Amino acid sequence: MAFVRSIGRWTMTALVINCTIGGGIFGLPGEVTRLLGRAGPFAWVFAALGMAVIIACSTEVASQFSDPGGPYLYVRTVFGRFMGLQIGWFHLLVVTGAMAAITNLFVNYLPTLLPRTLNNWERGSLLAILIAIPAAANYCGVRSGANLSNFLTLVKLAPLVLLILFGMVRFFHQPQMLRPSEIVSPGLSNWVSAMVLVLFAYGGWENPLIPTGEMREPRRTIPFGLGTGLLVCAVIYALLQFITVATIGPMKTDRPLAETASVLLGRGGAAFVAVAAMLSTLGWISGATLNGPRLAYSLAAHGDFPTILARLHPRFHTPTAAILFYALAGWVLAFSGSFLWLVALSSGAVMILYAGMCASLIPLRKFRPDVVALRIPFGPVLSILGVAICLALMAGLKRRELLLMCVTVLIATANWLWARRRRAQVETVMKTATAR
Numbered sequence: 001m002a003f004v005r006s007i008g009r010w011t012m013t014a015l016v017i018n019c020t021i022g023g024g025i026f027g028l029p030g031e032v033t034r035l036l037g038r039a040g041p042f043a044w045v046f047a048a049l050g051m052a053v054i055i056a057c058s059t060e061v062a063s064q065f066s067d068p069g070g071p072y073l074y075v076r077t078v079f080g081r082f083m084g085l086q087i088g089w090f091h092l093l094v095v096t097g098a099m100a101a102i103t104n105l106f107v108n109y110l111p112t113l114l115p116r117t118l119n120n121w122e123r124g125s126l127l128a129i130l131i132a133i134p135a136a137a138n139y140c141g142v143r144s145g146a147n148l149s150n151f152l153t154l155v156k157l158a159p160l161v162l163l164i165l166f167g168m169v170r171f172f173h174q175p176q177m178l179r180p181s182e183i184v185s186p187g188l189s190n191w192v193s194a195m196v197l198v199l200f201a202y203g204g205w206e207n208p209l210i211p212t213g214e215m216r217e218p219r220r221t222i223p224f225g226l227g228t229g230l231l232v233c234a235v236i237y238a239l240l241q242f243i244t245v246a247t248i249g250p251m252k253t254d255r256p257l258a259e260t261a262s263v264l265l266g267r268g269g270a271a272f273v274a275v276a277a278m279l280s281t282l283g284w285i286s287g288a289t290l291n292g293p294r295l296a297y298s299l300a301a302h303g304d305f306p307t308i309l310a311r312l313h314p315r316f317h318t319p320t321a322a323i324l325f326y327a328l329a330g331w332v333l334a335f336s337g338s339f340l341w342l343v344a345l346s347s348g349a350v351m352i353l354y355a356g357m358c359a360s361l362i363p364l365r366k367f368r369p370d371v372v373a374l375r376i377p378f379g380p381v382l383s384i385l386g387v388a389i390c391l392a393l394m395a396g397l398k399r400r401e402l403l404l405m406c407v408t409v410l411i412a413t414a415n416w417l418w419a420r421r422r423r424a425q426v427e428t429v430m431k432t433a434t435a436r
Helices: 009-020 028-062 071-079 081-113 120-139 142-173 180-184 188-201 207-214 218-248 256-301 320-336 340-367 379-394 399-435
Strands: none
Touching: 009 142, 009 207, 009 218, 009 256, 028 071, 028 180, 028 188, 028 207, 028 218, 028 256, 028 340, 028 379, 071 081, 071 256, 071 340, 081 120, 081 256, 081 320, 081 340, 081 399, 120 142, 120 256, 120 320, 142 218, 142 256, 188 379, 207 218, 207 256, 218 256, 256 320, 340 379, 340 399
């Protein structure tokens, strides 16, 4: 039984946008403004160029695969099962923890629109509904799950685009030119801090690489989706930063978009941003519910996870057991609050994923010289540059994050020992049966 290839170019693009633009954009402009002042929009442009190096390498690597798995599959193919499991566990923990965090973010914004706060029972029920709806859509087929993600991507972008339009209209009525000295005055250390912060905000595009087995023409769909998605996200991010600075100036605030909306829209500004944030989280949840279970499926299909997670529904051709497992794990983490350590893990984990994909480019060119794939110009040079960018960002990790990464390595190593022992037992049984 095989997957149904229903994900085309524009659906892939929507998934990239959906998984990149999350809840962070509603707070990050304030920190970027604190570091860089009115020069903040340039940080989003420069960071997009840096991320483009990593995406270019990942695009060439991904174009050589047509099965689900994403970074786990690429690294496993090039560097073996042990390294593949390390990447797989980092990716799985991050995408599951992010699901719990983003779902809680929706619940945290909801009281802005309600006369009272939710009790534990109401909060748990709402969390379950938020996860169950996209899980049900994906259970019934990748097409229904993808259509839901497409719709919520448009819904997510609508209020952000509307806010940008209001901000640009106000700016053209009260233009303020940026002086060259404002670009230099923040200093190198502030620019480096801002770039690290903003580069992490571009993370998430790697998740739509997981369901490659359900993409139409992956070699064309992946480059188009990643390139177009990055461009859209860069434009949205830079313009949001721009209208924030143009509207409220370089003031220090933890709620930059809410403050901006209050100036542009009046009293309803805070509610407008709350709705925008909730819609953004809904879109992210729908995309994660499509991508995350396919990673668990891929791990199981390659013998690294229990076989039950690799089963496809006979009618819908979806990994139903993996979808249910992912949805349940996300709900438990969200309700219990035990996802916080996974959120702390994410900043270093994504850099490991990116470094693994970039590092796979050169070996794949060597061992698969004749394979039909996208070949990016100066591929080996960009591969080395991409790994260097990832290592530079990892150098700034805190001790707690490094400790959590070590814990993940131990979990993945235990999984590797289990998978190796299981494979040895299967081979023994097969030899015994052949001998008879």
